[in-house]
Amino acid sequence: MLLYGYFRSSAAYRVRIALNLKGLAYDNHFIHLQKNDQLSEDYARLNPQKLVPTLVDGDRQMAQSLAIIEYLDETHPNPPLLPKEPAERARVRALALAIACDIHPLNNLRVLRYLVKDMGVSDDKKNQWYRHWVETGLQALEKMLAGSSATGRFCHGDTPTLADICLVPQVANARRFNCDLSACPTVERIDAECNRLDAFIKAAPGKQPDAE
């Protein structure tokens, strides 16, 4: 398999964790987002959204981290990244989507660039925006986790799932931007638990060959 990614992209980070949890080897093709590699004609043909990641598996190519991870889970079922029971699957997916829809896309590089360049927002205001959506989002996630008996060592029970795969990159970003996580003890506890596992450690941005 070939992963088009970037060390700092949270969405690529998610896919790296999933590949590692499944024990799947993969090659990297680095798309330097700051240098706008994603806007090249070649990459846009592969991924018309001009976003990372893209995963190529044989003659199949696919976009969107959550779609890729569900694909990996369907084609390589062990260890499972989702529980078996439909309502439990819905809980894990909802936790993942609360990050992947309602936090991360608001703080994407392209959005931050647009705020500054096209909306004329100052750097200070941009950072306020970033922290607002991370803190609002992670505080809601905290309530979803702390308020449920389904939460265990990880977001759902005692093995990592799609929810943990989304949580860890988001918490890493939150720390990089000095967000206030004091209201999120369960989120921090689960993040620490995940970061004891090799699959998460090896997927971290700083461990990637393209890290700067």
Place this chain on the structure above:
Amino acid sequence: MLLYGYFRSSAAYRVRIALNLKGLAYDNHFIHLQKNDQLSEDYARLNPQKLVPTLVDGDRQMAQSLAIIEYLDETHPNPPLLPKEPAERARVRALALAIACDIHPLNNLRVLRYLVKDMGVSDDKKNQWYRHWVETGLQALEKMLAGSSATGRFCHGDTPTLADICLVPQVANARRFNCDLSACPTVERIDAECNRLDAFIKAAPGKQPDAE
């Protein structure tokens, strides 16, 4: 089943379409987003993100439209809203997520409010922001659809899937905000195709009892 929704919420609109496609009856509990019903303590206990929709099925309650729709598809498999083959499922999910992650959350009511109230952005600039993300997103979707032989009468083949369920509410919003869809003929063709079906027609915002 009981759906907490709002006539104008695209995420609730998606779930209404899915329920209709499955032929499932449901009751409505309306959460008036403009009047901030979603911020009430009672609703926040049910949905800590303070977003709609929430679906209650017996003693199960669940959030996040895509998680809810996957749940409905797993518990009521006919007609299926996803293809059977993993790479095809990944394609449908990627199309859905390209809308649900990369267009819709940027233009949510809470985000538009924050832009104006907390970032001091003018109404004109706010509308420019809205149109920018809809047009950028739908133009990418157009390439994903027009460039693939898997696209049929609908986004994937000749029956409606999760991708169409996301496309139709997003196109409705695009029209409401006068976005330019001239570069998106395939998106418009599929939207028209969907809107011939009762399941889509009955789910439209204007048909809901809470419509204004």
